Amino acid sequence: MTIADSRSPFVTPVLTRRGLLKMGGVMMVSFAIPQLVAGDAAGGTSPDPQRLSSWLEIRHDNTIVVRTGRTEIGTGMSGFYAQVVAEELCVPPEAITLIMGDTDKTPDGGYSAGFRSGAANLRKVSAYTYLALLSLASQALGIPVSELSVTNGVVSGRSKSISYGELVGNQHLDLKIPVSGEPARVDSNSWNGMSGLDGLVVLGDPPLKPMSQYKVIGKSHPMPGTPDKVTGQMQWSCDVRLPGMLHARMVRPPTLGSALISAGALDKARFPTAHVITKKNLVAVVSPDEWEAINAARSVASGSKWTDWSGLPGSENLTKTLRAYKWGAPSGTRGNSAEVADALARASRTLSARYEQPYIKHAPIGPFVATADVRSDGSVTVWTHSANSQGLRAQIANTLGVPVEKVVVRWLEHAGQFGRTTFGGDGAEGDAVILSQLTGKPVRVQWTLQEDLAWSASSPGWVEDIACALDADNKIAAVRSTFYSSQSNDARIVGAILAGMPGSEPKPGYWVATEWPYDKIQNRLEEVYGMPNPGSDSSTIGLRGLIMRTPGQRQQNFALESLMNEAASSAGVDPIEFRLQHTTDQRLIDIIRATTRAAGWEPQPAPHSRAKRTGTEPIPGRGACIMIRENSYWMGIAEIAVTPDIGSIQVIKFTIGIECGKIINPRQLERCMKSGVVMGVSEALKEEVTFDTGRITSTTWSRYRILTMAETPEIKTVQISRDDKGYGGGSEAANAVCPPAIAAAFFDATGVYPRRIPLTQSYVTSLLKS
Amino acid sequence: MANELTLSVNGAQHIVSVSREMPLLYVLRNELKLSGPRFGCGIAQCGACSVLVNGEEVRSCIAPVSSVVENQVTTIEGLPAVWAAKKGLSPSDVAKSLHPVQQAWIDEQVPQCGYCQSGMMIAAVELLSKNPNPTVAQIKDAFTNKPPSPHLCRCGTYVAIIDAVQRAAEAMKA
Numbered sequence: 001m002t003i004a005d006s007r008s009p010f011v012t013p014v015l016t017r018r019g020l021l022k023m024g025g026v027m028m029v030s031f032a033i034p035q036l037v038a039g040d041a042a043g044g045t046s047p048d049p050q051r052l053s054s055w056l057e058i059r060h061d062n063t064i065v066v067r068t069g070r071t072e073i074g075t076g077m078s079g080f081y082a083q084v085v086a087e088e089l090c091v092p093p094e095a096i097t098l099i100m101g102d103t104d105k106t107p108d109g110g111y112s113a114g115f116r117s118g119a120a121n122l123r124k125v126s127a128y129t130y131l132a133l134l135s136l137a138s139q140a141l142g143i144p145v146s147e148l149s150v151t152n153g154v155v156s157g158r159s160k161s162i163s164y165g166e167l168v169g170n171q172h173l174d175l176k177i178p179v180s181g182e183p184a185r186v187d188s189n190s191w192n193g194m195s196g197l198d199g200l201v202v203l204g205d206p207p208l209k210p211m212s213q214y215k216v217i218g219k220s221h222p223m224p225g226t227p228d229k230v231t232g233q234m235q236w237s238c239d240v241r242l243p244g245m246l247h248a249r250m251v252r253p254p255t256l257g258s259a260l261i262s263a264g265a266l267d268k269a270r271f272p273t274a275h276v277i278t279k280k281n282l283v284a285v286v287s288p289d290e291w292e293a294i295n296a297a298r299s300v301a302s303g304s305k306w307t308d309w310s311g312l313p314g315s316e317n318l319t320k321t322l323r324a325y326k327w328g329a330p331s332g333t334r335g336n337s338a339e340v341a342d343a344l345a346r347a348s349r350t351l352s353a354r355y356e357q358p359y360i361k362h363a364p365i366g367p368f369v370a371t372a373d374v375r376s377d378g379s380v381t382v383w384t385h386s387a388n389s390q391g392l393r394a395q396i397a398n399t400l401g402v403p404v405e406k407v408v409v410r411w412l413e414h415a416g417q418f419g420r421t422t423f424g425g426d427g428a429e430g431d432a433v434i435l436s437q438l439t440g441k442p443v444r445v446q447w448t449l450q451e452d453l454a455w456s457a458s459s460p461g462w463v464e465d466i467a468c469a470l471d472a473d474n475k476i477a478a479v480r481s482t483f484y485s486s487q488s489n490d491a492r493i494v495g496a497i498l499a500g501m502p503g504s505e506p507k508p509g510y511w512v513a514t515e516w517p518y519d520k521i522q523n524r525l526e527e528v529y530g531m532p533n534p535g536s537d538s539s540t541i542g543l544r545g546l547i548m549r550t551p552g553q554r555q556q557n558f559a560l561e562s563l564m565n566e567a568a569s570s571a572g573v574d575p576i577e578f579r580l581q582h583t584t585d586q587r588l589i590d591i592i593r594a595t596t597r598a599a600g601w602e603p604q605p606a607p608h609s610r611a612k613r614t615g616t617e618p619i620p621g622r623g624a625c626i627m628i629r630e631n632s633y634w635m636g637i638a639e640i641a642v643t644p645d646i647g648s649i650q651v652i653k654f655t656i657g658i659e660c661g662k663i664i665n666p667r668q669l670e671r672c673m674k675s676g677v678v679m680g681v682s683e684a685l686k687e688e689v690t691f692d693t694g695r696i697t698s699t700t701w702s703r704y705r706i707l708t709m710a711e712t713p714e715i716k717t718v719q720i721s722r723d724d725k726g727y728g729g730g731s732e733a734a735n736a737v738c739p740p741a742i743a744a745a746f747f748d749a750t751g752v753y754p755r756r757i758p759l760t761q762s763y764v765t766s767l768l769k770s
Numbered sequence: 771m772a773n774e775l776t777l778s779v780n781g782a783q784h785i786v787s788v789s790r791e792m793p794l795l796y797v798l799r800n801e802l803k804l805s806g807p808r809f810g811c812g813i814a815q816c817g818a819c820s821v822l823v824n825g826e827e828v829r830s831c832i833a834p835v836s837s838v839v840e841n842q843v844t845t846i847e848g849l850p851a852v853w854a855a856k857k858g859l860s861p862s863d864v865a866k867s868l869h870p871v872q873q874a875w876i877d878e879q880v881p882q883c884g885y886c887q888s889g890m891m892i893a894a895v896e897l898l899s900k901n902p903n904p905t906v907a908q909i910k911d912a913f914t915n916k917p918p919s920p921h922l923c924r925c926g927t928y929v930a931i932i933d934a935v936q937r938a939a940e941a942m943k944a
Binding site (some may be wrong): 034071073074076104169222223225226227229230232234235236238240241290291363364365366367413414415416418446448449502503554667668671672674678679682700701702706707709710712715 | 788789792793796797799800801803804805806809811812813815816818824843844847850856868872874876880881882884885886887888890898909911913914915919920922923924925926927928929930931932941
C-alpha cells in the first residue's frame with residue numbers, strides 16, 4: 001500500500017477550507033491558455049501528473065471528467081471514487097465521468113486493490129480544485145469566499161450565483177498538483193521483480209470536507225457501470241476488434257516445463273487462412289477467423305512434440321514437500337522471541353496445532369484475453385483488463401526491449417480476477433504483443449478455460465504451526481506461529497517465459513500479514529517463510545504463486561482464529577466470550593457484540609453436547625471468527641449442518657459484521673459482503689488445485705469446483721459506520737472471515753477440529769473416521 | 771464449409787456465411803457484433819454464453835449455428851423488444867424500456883464484474899416464463915440443477931440474483 005498509516009490521509013482537518021483561504025491560500029490560481037487535453041499527448045507518454053487537467057477537468061456544461069490509473073475490479077471502486085470526488089467538490093456523483101486505467105489518459109497508476117490509496121489521491125485533487133474554484137468564484141462574483149457556498153456545482157452568495165462550468169468556461173484551470181513516487185519498472189532488486197507498483201501519490205494536506213458535513217458519501221448511489229453491463233452496451237476487454245486483426249489460440253506444452261521439439265503441421269487445405277507462429281516454446285495459431293484459429297490450434301496441438309518434464313511434487317505430496325524444504329531464515333518476523341519462549345516454557349498448559357490449505361485459484365469466469373498492436377514504428381498498444389496498467393506497461397516494455405514511452409496499455413472491464421494482476425501481468429498480454437510483433441498485425445489472444453486454470457498463477461498452498469500458552473486463569477499468555485508457503489509474487493508473463501524473452505524476476509519470500517486483534521496477548525512471535533515456487537525457474541513456468549483476495553491474512557488468520565477456537569474449547573469458554581477476554585479494542589468489541597446479537601448467539605462452549613461423529617441425521621454446529629484489516633473490523637458467524645455418514649456439510653446461515661470507519665455506500669458494501677461470503681464458503685468447502693508431477697489437472701469447472709447458488713447460505717449483514725476513524729477497506733475481505741468460522745462450526749457439530757480446508761466430502765469422511 | 775445461413779436474432783433477419791458447425795457464440799459475437807453473450811468456458815459448464823432460442827435457454831458456446839436456423843434467437847440486447855412485444859408497447863416506448871429482468875438487475879445492483887450476468891438474466895427470463903412466481907428454493911434449483919451445468923458466478927452474486935429474480939417476478943405481474 002502506498003499509505004502505510006491508514007488514518008493519516010483522512011483525519012478531520014485542522015484547517016477549514018475557508019480558514020485556509022483567509023490565511024492567504026497555498027496556491028496560485030489562474031487560467032491557462034487551453035492546452036491539449038490530457039491523453040492527447042503525442043506517443044505513449046502518460047499525462048503529466050502535476051497538471052490538474054491530467055486528473056480532473058470541469059466542462060462548461062458543469063460535468064466533470066476524472067482520471068485515475070486505478071481500475072474497477074467489480075466491487076464498485078468506480079462508484080466509490082465518483083462519490084469521493086463528488087463529495088469534496090459538492091456536485092452530484094452523476095456529474096462525474098471516470099476514465100480509468102488507460103496509461104496514455106490517466107496520470108497515476110498503482111494497484112487497483114486499494115480503495116483507500118486510490119481514493120486519497122482523488123480526494124486531495126478534488127480538495128485542491130474546490131479551493132481554486134471558490135477563489136475564482138469570489139473574484140467573479142465580487143463576494144468574499146467566506147460568504148460563498150456550493151450546491152450541485154453552483155457557487156452562491158448574496159443572491160448571486162455561478163456554476164463551476166461557467167467559471168471555467170472552455171479553459172483549463174492552471175493548477176499544479178504536488179505528487180511523489182516513481183513510475184513502475186522492472187527491478188531485479190525488488191521482492192516481486194518490480195518497483196513503483198504503488199503508483200504516484202498526491203502530496204500535501206488540502207483541507208478536506210469534514211465527514212459531519214457529508215451529503216454524498218454514506219448514501220447508496222447506484223454503481224455507474226451497471227446499466228451498460230445489464231443491457232449489453234458494455235464493451236469488454238474481449239470485445240476489442242481492430243482492422244486487420246488476427247485471432248490467436250495458443251498451443252501450450254503438455255506440462256509447465258516442457259520444451260518444444262517440433263510444432264505440429266498445419267493442414268492448409270483445411271485451414272487455408274491460418275498460420276502457425278513459433279518462438280522458442282511459444283506456439284500459436286493465428287487466423288483472421290476465430291473459429292478457424294480454434295480448430296487449427298487443436299489440430300496443431302495434436303501433432304506437436306514436446307520434451308517430458310516432471311518438476312512438480314504432485315498435489316497429494318504438497319504438505320510433505322513444504323515440511324521437507326530447508327527453509328533457512330524467516331523472511332518476516334514480528335514479535336518478541338525470548339518472552340514467548342519463556343511464556344510457553346512456564347505455561348500451565350500449552351496447545352499446539354498445524355493448519356494447512358492446498359493451492360487455490362483466482363478462477364475468473366472469463367478466461368484472460370488481450371489484444372495487441374505492435375507497429376513497425378516501435379509503438380505498442382495493448383488492450384486488456386490488468387488491474388495494474390502501469391505495472392503491465394513496464395513489464396511489456398521490458399519484454400519487448402522498447403522504451404516504456406512507446407507502450408500504451410488500455411484498460412477495459414472483464415471478469416473479476418481477485419488480485420491476480422495486482423503486480424501487472426498474469427494474462428494473455430505477453431502472448432499478444434509477441435504474436436503481433438511477429439506477424440506485423442494486431443492480434444487478439446483468447447485463453448481457454450483449461451489454459452487459464454492450468455497456466456495462470458495460483459494462490460499457493462501453505463502450512464502453519466501455531467502454539468499458545470494458557471495460564472492458570474485459562475487466558476492465553478503467549479502465541480507463537482510459523483507460516484510456510486511458496487512465494488506469492490510471481491507476475492512473470494507466461495508468453496515471455498515461453499518465448500525466452502526477458503521478464504521480471506521475483507524473489508522468494510513472504511510477509512507477516514495479520515493485523516493483531518488481541519492486545520491482551522502481549523507475548524507473540526509470528527514468523528513467515530516463503531520458498532521458491534515449485535518447478536519455476538527462468539525458463540519454466542512451474543506453479544507460479546500470486547496474491548489473491550485478502551492475501552496472506554486470509555491464510556494466517558485461518559490459523560490464528562482456529563487456534564483461538566480450539567483454545568476456547570480447551571478453556572471451556574464460549575468462543576466469542578473467549579475473544580472478548582483477550583482484547584480491549586472497543587471497535588472490535590463493538591462489532592463482535594453487534595454481530596453476535598444479530599446472529600442470536602447464546603453463549604456456550606464448543607463442541608456442543610450433542611456433537612457426534614457418526615449418523616445419517618444432519619447435526620447443527622456454529623462457529624465464529626474475527627479479523628482486523630485495513631482499518632476495518634470484521635466478525636463472522638457460521639451456522640452449518642454436518643451429516644457425518646455421507647461426509648456432507650451445508651452452510652445454513654452466515655452472519656457477517658463490519659465496522660469500516662465511514663461507510664461510502666451501504667448498499668454496495670452489503671452486496672460485497674454477501675458476495676465475499678459466497679467466495680469464502682466456496683474456499684472453505686470446495687476449492688483445491690490438483691496437479692501431478694508435470695501439470696495442473698483441475699482445469700475445468702467440474703474439476704475446480706466453486707460454490708453454486710444452491711449451496712449459498714442465507715447471509716445476514718451487520719454494518720457499523722462511524723465518522724471519526726476515516727475510511728476502511730470494506731469490499732475485499734469478507735471471504736477471509738468464512739473459513740475459520742465454518743471450521744469452528746464443524747468442530748461444534750462433531751467434536752473434531754478440521755485443521756485443513758477445503759472440507760470436501762472425502763476429507764470430512766476421513767476426518768470423522770480417524 | 772461456409773454456407774449462407776439465415777438467422778433470426780433479436781427480431782431481425784441476418785444472412786451469415788459461416789461453417790455450419792461454428793458455435794452460435796462466435797456468430798453472435800464476431801459476425802453480428804453482439805457483446806452480450808460471452809465466452810466463459812467453451813464447454814457448457816458456466817452459462818456466460820447463454821441465449822434464448824425460441825424462449826429456451828441454450829449454451830451458445832457449444833450449439834452449432836446450423837441448429838438455430840429458423841428459430842428465434844434472443845440475447846440480452848433483444849430482451850427489451852421481447853417485453854415490449856408482450857406488453858404491446860409502441861416503438862418509442864421500446865427504446866426507453868428495459869425488460870423487467872434487466873430493470874431488476876439494475877435496481878438490485880446485481881452485477882459486480884458482471885461477466886456472467888448476461889447468462890444469468892437469460893436464465894432468469896426463461897425461469898420466469900415457466901414459473902412466474904418462483905420460491906427461493908425454486909430459483910436456486912433452476913440456476914444450479916438445470917442441465918447442462920450450474921450457472922456460475924465467481925464474484926458470488928447469487929444472493930443478489932435471487933433478490934432480482936423475485937423483484938422481476940413482481941414487476942412482471944403488474
